[in-house]
Amino acid sequence: MHGTWEPEIAPMGSMSGLAPVWSYLRRNRSLVAGLVLLSTLGLFVGLGHIVVDTSRSRALSAPAIRPPSLQYPFGTDRQGRDLLAAMVAGTPLTLRIGFIAGFLGVGLGAVLGFVSAYYRGKVDALIRGIVDIGLTVPGLLVLIIIAVSLKGGLTVDQMALVVASLAWLLPTRTIRAQVLSLRERSYVEVARLSGMNGPEIIVKELMPNLLPYLAATLVNAVSSAILASIGLEVLGLGPVDSPTLGMTLYWVNYNAALINGWWWWWLAPIVIILVVFLGLFFLTVGLDEMANPRLRREG
Amino acid sequence: MQLAYIAKRCGIFLLIVWLAATLNFFLPRLSGRDPVRDKLLQQAQLGGYVQAGIEAMTREYEQRFGLDKALWRQYLTYLHDMSRLHFNYSISHYPRTVNEIMAEAIPWTVGLLGTTTVLSFAIGTLLGALLAWPGAPRYMRVLMPPLWALHAIPFFLCGLILMYFLAFQLQWLPMFGGYTAGAFPALTLAFVGDVLKHAVLPALSIILVATGGWALAMRGMMVTTQGEDYVTFAEAKGLQSRTIFLHYCLRNAILPQTTALALSLGQILSGAVLVEVIFAYPGIGTVLYHAIRENDHFLIQGIVFSVIVALGLATLMLDLLYPWLDPRITYRKA
Numbered sequence: 001m002h003g004t005w006e007p008e009i010a011p012m013g014s015m016s017g018l019a020p021v022w023s024y025l026r027r028n029r030s031l032v033a034g035l036v037l038l039s040t041l042g043l044f045v046g047l048g049h050i051v052v053d054t055s056r057s058r059a060l061s062a063p064a065i066r067p068p069s070l071q072y073p074f075g076t077d078r079q080g081r082d083l084l085a086a087m088v089a090g091t092p093l094t095l096r097i098g099f100i101a102g103f104l105g106v107g108l109g110a111v112l113g114f115v116s117a118y119y120r121g122k123v124d125a126l127i128r129g130i131v132d133i134g135l136t137v138p139g140l141l142v143l144i145i146i147a148v149s150l151k152g153g154l155t156v157d158q159m160a161l162v163v164a165s166l167a168w169l170l171p172t173r174t175i176r177a178q179v180l181s182l183r184e185r186s187y188v189e190v191a192r193l194s195g196m197n198g199p200e201i202i203v204k205e206l207m208p209n210l211l212p213y214l215a216a217t218l219v220n221a222v223s224s225a226i227l228a229s230i231g232l233e234v235l236g237l238g239p240v241d242s243p244t245l246g247m248t249l250y251w252v253n254y255n256a257a258l259i260n261g262w263w264w265w266w267l268a269p270i271v272i273i274l275v276v277f278l279g280l281f282f283l284t285v286g287l288d289e290m291a292n293p294r295l296r297r298e299g
Numbered sequence: 300m301q302l303a304y305i306a307k308r309c310g311i312f313l314l315i316v317w318l319a320a321t322l323n324f325f326l327p328r329l330s331g332r333d334p335v336r337d338k339l340l341q342q343a344q345l346g347g348y349v350q351a352g353i354e355a356m357t358r359e360y361e362q363r364f365g366l367d368k369a370l371w372r373q374y375l376t377y378l379h380d381m382s383r384l385h386f387n388y389s390i391s392h393y394p395r396t397v398n399e400i401m402a403e404a405i406p407w408t409v410g411l412l413g414t415t416t417v418l419s420f421a422i423g424t425l426l427g428a429l430l431a432w433p434g435a436p437r438y439m440r441v442l443m444p445p446l447w448a449l450h451a452i453p454f455f456l457c458g459l460i461l462m463y464f465l466a467f468q469l470q471w472l473p474m475f476g477g478y479t480a481g482a483f484p485a486l487t488l489a490f491v492g493d494v495l496k497h498a499v500l501p502a503l504s505i506i507l508v509a510t511g512g513w514a515l516a517m518r519g520m521m522v523t524t525q526g527e528d529y530v531t532f533a534e535a536k537g538l539q540s541r542t543i544f545l546h547y548c549l550r551n552a553i554l555p556q557t558t559a560l561a562l563s564l565g566q567i568l569s570g571a572v573l574v575e576v577i578f579a580y581p582g583i584g585t586v587l588y589h590a591i592r593e594n595d596h597f598l599i600q601g602i603v604f605s606v607i608v609a610l611g612l613a614t615l616m617l618d619l620l621y622p623w624l625d626p627r628i629t630y631r632k633a
Binding site: 132133135136137138139140141142144145146148149227228230231234235236237253258259261263266270273274277278280281282285 | 315564591
């Protein structure tokens, strides 16, 4: 028996380790699109940090309002920022807000979602009630009230915390729904009968099965957090002295760059924001498909 | 049974209102900032003089705004005011009240948001249904990628791009505002036309993006519905494919779509606020933007509270509509 198994497995093992990955990526084109977009952005930021002097992203470090030229490939803005430097320095800051808020949101959401769905009862009713109510309220407005109360030198990291304060609502709901469908599976029943306790089952049995799904939820949460942070920044509640993408758009709007024909000022941030959102979106779709291959049927 | 359902939904609505008021009251006070003093100091700095009587003035204003009483008294007064939708004076536009300022802005926002939400929901739902239907023309498949891409970008970004091409480059449409500056608001054909012309771009930037989202969600629901046994049964009975499409698939797939609408009103509104800001559209979003720039706490709070209440009401109405759309829900215990 054992002998007949060996030769069948051997070819798989002897194949180059990347081959199955490639063949999977060929089927999951959304995942590829997302990864390509985001790595391009990563490359831009990475190379930019080597080539460009990011200190020129500060105001008054370049002549004001110069269209793109050899010296300033992305042009400069009215306060004398080199926009290429501002993009190189600002993109990671915006992503940082998204990742901090996204991780905090999904972390808290996962804990609440698992607890809520696994234990049910009063805890579940309470958590579900809070999430249901919280989700119907327009998030940006609540964030505005929070940010206004704290206004006066909001840093990038504080900004991330403000955004995170609501970022757990949606993950909690979606993760809870997933766990609800998983907890009735027979392998969870087996684990329960074999004497595992609740936390053990959650960590050892449920978590691994939800990993791709959690990844998709995380990417989605990062995207929403970036959207919320850009929203706050465009309204003028962002970190005023940081060149985040949203703050650049705030200055664009503040100085009416569009009517004045300073197209280079808004072109770069808009293209980068488009790449960020499209990349994250395709990544979510790709991960969703990974988590739930049944979706493939629809494609 | 139905009464219990209605009572529960109304209870949730009241809870939302109370929470919004409480949040509105306590959050700014946690930071320990004094909006009146801040404003007066700011004005003193702008005026370039040192106001000797600034403490007395602060006290005077605080008395006027009721800020000198104990916290719980203030809270009760605040709840009382909120329940009557009385939002005090605007700090930056004193002596105008928050209600006056909002009353001017609300029709703009309701008009823009109401039209765009209904249009994008209707177009998107229909489009999504057609996309999933095997009998639909083949060229419709081409629509999928752009819909996906559009749906992932924020409203205001779409707005900026549209503004540049349609208003700045081609000059087909006006760039800013709700009507031509200097035009006298009156119910004439010319003025209404002017208003509509100004509304096209903001509306388009919301509709283009939102339609994609609704179409994609609807398509997903339709695909699931088409796999149901009752659809197979209907096909086996030899029903016309039109009947199956309209009465078997569409009718059922539209239910979760309505729930999604109730849930995403908040998100749509958050996005629309920014669209108003970039188009300087004279609605609530633009007022909010200026209130934030001028640090006008009462105005910000008034707007946030009324918007949360209005959206709560809209959600409540959709919730109450739901049993009517889905007769099965009425017989279930709420």
